[in-house]
Amino acid sequence: MSNSAPYTTIIGLEVHVQLMTRTKLFCGCSTKFGGAPNTQVCPTCLGLPGSLPVMNRQAFDLALRAALALECTIAPFTKWDRKNYFYPDLPKGYQISQFDLPFSSDGTLEVVDPKGAFEPRRVGIIRVHLEEDAGKSMHDEAAGTGDTRIDLNRAGTPLCEIVTQPDLRSPQEARAWLNELKLLLVYLGVSDCNMQEGSLRVDANVNLHIPQPDGRIAKTPIVEIKNMNSFRSVERALVYEAARQWEDWQATKAEMGKTPKQTRGWDDPAGITRAQRHKEESSDYRYFPEPDLVPVTVTAEQIASIRNGMGEPPVSLRKTLASKWTISPYDADVLVNQGRELVDYFEDLATRVGEGKVASNWMQQDVLRILNETNGTVAAFPIRPAGLADLIGRVMKGDFDTSRGREIFAEMVTSGRPVDEVVASMGISAVSDDDVIALCRELLAANPKIVADVKSGKEQAAAGLIGQAKKKNPNVNPGKVRATCIDLIRGMD
Amino acid sequence: MTTPPQPLTAKDVAKVALLARLALSESDLERMTGELSKIVGFVSMLGELETSDVAPLAHPLDTQNVFRDDVPAASLSTAEALQSAPRHDGECFLVPAVLGDSGAA
Numbered sequence: 001m002s003n004s005a006p007y008t009t010i011i012g013l014e015v016h017v018q019l020m021t022r023t024k025l026f027c028g029c030s031t032k033f034g035g036a037p038n039t040q041v042c043p044t045c046l047g048l049p050g051s052l053p054v055m056n057r058q059a060f061d062l063a064l065r066a067a068l069a070l071e072c073t074i075a076p077f078t079k080w081d082r083k084n085y086f087y088p089d090l091p092k093g094y095q096i097s098q099f100d101l102p103f104s105s106d107g108t109l110e111v112v113d114p115k116g117a118f119e120p121r122r123v124g125i126i127r128v129h130l131e132e133d134a135g136k137s138m139h140d141e142a143a144g145t146g147d148t149r150i151d152l153n154r155a156g157t158p159l160c161e162i163v164t165q166p167d168l169r170s171p172q173e174a175r176a177w178l179n180e181l182k183l184l185l186v187y188l189g190v191s192d193c194n195m196q197e198g199s200l201r202v203d204a205n206v207n208l209h210i211p212q213p214d215g216r217i218a219k220t221p222i223v224e225i226k227n228m229n230s231f232r233s234v235e236r237a238l239v240y241e242a243a244r245q246w247e248d249w250q251a252t253k254a255e256m257g258k259t260p261k262q263t264r265g266w267d268d269p270a271g272i273t274r275a276q277r278h279k280e281e282s283s284d285y286r287y288f289p290e291p292d293l294v295p296v297t298v299t300a301e302q303i304a305s306i307r308n309g310m311g312e313p314p315v316s317l318r319k320t321l322a323s324k325w326t327i328s329p330y331d332a333d334v335l336v337n338q339g340r341e342l343v344d345y346f347e348d349l350a351t352r353v354g355e356g357k358v359a360s361n362w363m364q365q366d367v368l369r370i371l372n373e374t375n376g377t378v379a380a381f382p383i384r385p386a387g388l389a390d391l392i393g394r395v396m397k398g399d400f401d402t403s404r405g406r407e408i409f410a411e412m413v414t415s416g417r418p419v420d421e422v423v424a425s426m427g428i429s430a431v432s433d434d435d436v437i438a439l440c441r442e443l444l445a446a447n448p449k450i451v452a453d454v455k456s457g458k459e460q461a462a463a464g465l466i467g468q469a470k471k472k473n474p475n476v477n478p479g480k481v482r483a484t485c486i487d488l489i490r491g492m493d
Numbered sequence: 494m495t496t497p498p499q500p501l502t503a504k505d506v507a508k509v510a511l512l513a514r515l516a517l518s519e520s521d522l523e524r525m526t527g528e529l530s531k532i533v534g535f536v537s538m539l540g541e542l543e544t545s546d547v548a549p550l551a552h553p554l555d556t557q558n559v560f561r562d563d564v565p566a567a568s569l570s571t572a573e574a575l576q577s578a579p580r581h582d583g584e585c586f587l588v589p590a591v592l593g594d595s596g597a598a
Contacts, residue, residue, distance in 0.1 A: 021563050023563050023566070027566070028561070028564065028566025029565070029566070030568070036571070037571070037584045038574045041569055041574045042568050042569055054559060055559065055561065056560070056563050057561065058562075086514055088586070138585070139591060148587070149584070149586070149587060150585055289551055291552070293552075294552050294554055294556045294558070294559050295552055295557050296557060
């Protein structure tokens with residue numbers, strides 16, 4: 001919302017991410033996405049009598065890693081609880097989750113817009129906890145059978161639940177913050193955060209704070225929005241919902257606490273939120289300690305060891321790249337936001353080229369452009385850092401000018417061949433320093449007027465020689481011709 | 494020490510029955526209200542003990558940190574998984590139509 005809005009939008013997010021484990025949280029069934037229905041199930045995740053859950057060590061460690069990256073306090077003692085409700089995709093009749101002793105709490109994640117579209121925003125994390133996912137219900141209305149089909153492959157997949165404080169102040173900020181969270185979790189290898197496959201799901205709580213003439217702040221009832229399938233949907237749903245609540249406030253003056261919390265579903269094609277059933281109150285879930293799992297204790301040594309193996313998070317990597325390679329914070333942001341693989345490619349390239357800024361420019365103007373156009377990944381990019389460094393080195397040396405360099409780059413991408421072969425196939429030959437000097441001598445001899453002008457201090461007159469040079473040898477570097485001619489003229493005295 | 498709980502009302506029991514998806518007749522409700530009140534009263538005897546120095550017990554076993562490695566194990570076949578279901582279509586469990594979102598997570 002703009003500053004002129006007569007209210008402040010208050011947003012908190014609840015994010016669920018699937019952890020990148022091979023197996024489920026409490027059994028050895030695969031977590032692989034896309035399997036045929038009910039092929040990754042066993043007595044434990046089907047909730048059959050007599051089965052017992054055993055905690056996946058890797059799931060706990062990944063959740064711990066996420067919580068540490070979010071600067072949470074790690075509880076030395078944690079346990080799991082049963083959250084009871086009936087739904088066909090929840091075969092046990094309860095979800096194993098964490099209630100009063102989550103393994104972590106009180107964290108923070110800041111989001112900064114490099115273009116300054118909003119002020120840097122530190123968002124508090126209330127808690128991060130570890131729980132199991134439910135299965136999938138499919139209702140085929142077209143078939144008209146009136147049945148809902150249940151696939152339990154996903155039941156028991158490890159989920160990290162991340163709950164923020166209501167610290168976000170606009171839909172745009174919420175989207176940017178989600179991007180930052182996703183980037184962080186992908187960098188750390190905690191989750192692939194693929195929203196299409198349901199590895200990351202977001203619910204948003206939103207209401208408005210409206211200053212009153214008497215100085216009091218009126219607060220509209222909190223609405224929880226569900227069914228948002230992309231970060232763009234989250235932003236759109238929040239924009240819509242804030243406007244809807246503002247209209248509703250003007251009509252009803254309904255304030256928070258006087259009506260129960262409402263859940264609304266985002267209808268993406270229609271671009272609106274619709275009221276859903278009232279959520280059961282927290283106490284209705286009848287949480288109680290899970291008797292089938294023993295508690296977990298975490299030592300300072302374990303925390304230190306996870307922290308050491310964690311890798312650098314995006315927020316500090318941006319600063320590292322900017323200072324190590326003398327590039328702007330904006331450039332560092334663009335590179336880091338593309339993911340760890342691209343940063344590794346860039347650092348390899350920059351090391352070989354020896355100039356961070358030059359490497360960064362080629363990454364952004366050339367490599368990223370091609371990746372965006374082809375929807376490709378840096379891992380599959382046909383030019384490897386050594387090959388690109390070779391090309392950039394020759395452009396820097398003056399063998400080719402930048403536009404020639406770009407043509408060679410494009411051909412290297414298409415053909416996958418190294419600089420030398422591409423140069424040969426394009427009929428480009430690098431012009432040696434001796435050739436340039438010989439060419440310049442010839443030009444100076446033929447253009448006494450330009451020589452005289454340059455001698456009298458009008459160096460820009462040398463530009464008149466470049467067109468002629470290009471005609472005589474199209475491979476010649478204009479900048480080099482200009483510099484060589486001026487040097488030669490100065491040397492004439 | 495905690496104060497003894499209020500006696501359960503028929504309304505309390507009706508709510509618990511709803512959450513447990515139990516359909517209780519009027520006479521069931523009356524009987525259950527009496528019986529549940531006795532059970533709660535019995536458990537509330539614990540409130541007479543001095544527990545301010547006793548740490549909460551998260552689990553009756555004095556064991557912690559039981560983990561398994563993240564190594565795949567064999568799953569059931571789909572036919573095995575579905576065999577006890579009242580209704581299935583060979584691929585999925587079938588249940589009466591569910592509308593609205595999942596209550597999950």
